[in-house]
Amino acid sequence: MGDTIVAVATAWAPAAIGVVRLSGPEAKHIVEKLWKGPSLRPRLAQVGYLVDRTGEPLDQAVCTFFPAPKSYTGEDVVEISCHGSLYVLRRVVELCVEQGARLARPGEFTMRAYLNGKLALDQAEAVADLIQAQSARAHRLALSQFRGKYYEKVRQFRQQLVEFLALLELELDFAEEDVEFASRERLRELLRTLLAEIKQLLQSYRAGQAVREGIPIAIVGRPNAGKSTLLNAILQEERAIVSDIPGTTRDTIEERLFLGGYELRLIDTAGLREKPADAVEAEGIRRAQAKLREAFLILYVFDASQESLSAAQKAAQLLLGSIEGLPLLWVANKVDLGAAGPLEGAVAVSAKTKQGLSELESAILERLGEAGLGGEVLLSHLRHYESFVRAQEALEGALGLLEAGGGTELIAEELRAAQHAIGEITGDITPDEVLGVIFSRFCIGK
Ligand SMILES: Nc1nc2c(ncn2[C@@H]2O[C@H](COP(=O)(O)OP(=O)(O)OP(=O)(O)O)[C@@H](O)[C@H]2O)c(=O)[nH]1
Ligand SMILES: [Mg+2]
DSSP states (O other): OOSOEEEEOSOSSOEEEEEEEEESTTHHHHHHHHEESSOOOBTOOEEEEEEOTTOOEEEEEEEEEEOTTSSSSSSOEEEEEEEEOHHHHHHHHHHHHHTTOEEOOTTHHHHHHHHTTSSOHHHHHHHHHHHHOOSHHHHHHHHHHHTTHHHHHHHHHHHHHHHHHHHHHHHHHTGGGOOOOSOHHHHHHHHHHHHHHHHHHHHHHHHHHHHHHOEEEEEEESTTSSHHHHHHHHHTSOOSOOOSSTTOOOSOEEEEEEETTEEEEEEEOOOOOSSOSSHHHHHHHHHHHHHHHHOSEEEEEEETTTOOHHHHHHHHHHHTSOOTTOOEEEEEEOGGGOOSSOOTTSEEOOTTTOTTHHHHHHHHHHHHHHTTTTOSOOOOOHHHHHHHHHHHHHHHHHHHHHHTTOOHHHHHHHHHHHHHHHHHHHTSSOOHHHHHHHHTTSOTTO
16 A cells, blocks of 8 residues: 545535545654644644645644554544635645645545455445435445444355365365265255345345335326326425326426435326327337336326226236236325225325325335335345355255255355355455445545
């Protein structure tokens, strides 16, 4: 590493306080050249003045020195809290550079923390997520990953595999003697447990993705059912055009909204019908159907003054091709006009009078909870997902071989592959590209 890096650690906007951070062997030395105040002592916040080379004061500041290894990066770190003027912050960074520091690259502080063994790789990724978390759930997800509780378990998995593998290798060394060090029964048990856990994780990937990026919820139904009116009612703003002409919404409209700690992406779509009036509407319907497949939850809106729930379900079956396995929530709209038939099993609302809206919101939250979104531990990164898929394939291969009485050499090979895949997640094995991808997601100063 060698060099000393510097960056503004707080947001680049005028604020009461701004923090400039340095990390590296020269951090203390560099700051001392700009510092007029009590000498820097470990982990003690001290007040003084920052001055330029001519001794001209720049700002009053608080400096804190964190000697290696007890610092965020594991190197000598100095944090300078000055007034958060963009001019002052820029000058402080310039002065540090004049004295020999180098501007940090995005994520470089956290990368150093990782390289110095302060953070595991998945924790470093969680730092980026923590900074970017927009909703309470996304924050909780990042924090639980940061605290490493979950990945502790993943490390245990890997440890168990390593131990088994060692026994198998030993057997291979004593191949002529036909000994069995590793109990095949215990190995089978281990593989089954691991596979079950991994399956759960893979399922939670989609959920984790949705929590971090906003949960897609599509509003679909026939033209004129009141979908756009419902979107506006939930958002409490006149976002989408509403009219009594069927086929009003042509393109999909997406708006974000926070509800019960989740960030939702509500997607209003063109009304579905078999005979669109023109090519534009036909394209709108095609897009609606595409949104439907991405959605975590589908609000199927129907005009309850015109049709009963069972009639709406039949219509949906026709319009959507099949409703088998779709995450549908039935919304009976326009109940202010009365009901054409029984509505049990649907949430009754009037987008116009806003009656039933809070029940609808509770129903949405309940469904999200059932879909596993409220759970404590979720897999949230594509990188982890891909590694777990590879681990799964290898473990399934090993289990298959074991059950077919396959040779030790082949089983060991599969276990090696699984162990390698899991090792990539926690950073016990890190090809350089993986590191590059992870740390480029950071902002400068982290
Ligand atoms: N009485 C009553 N009228 C409603 C209600 N919701 C919507 N409407 C009316 O129904 C008509 C259609 O509403 P939209 O929200 O445009 O319907 P849509 O489902 O978005 O229609 P498309 O965009 O054509 O697919 C409008 O005249 C609305 O004012 C409701 O709860 N009660
Ligand atoms: Mg509409």
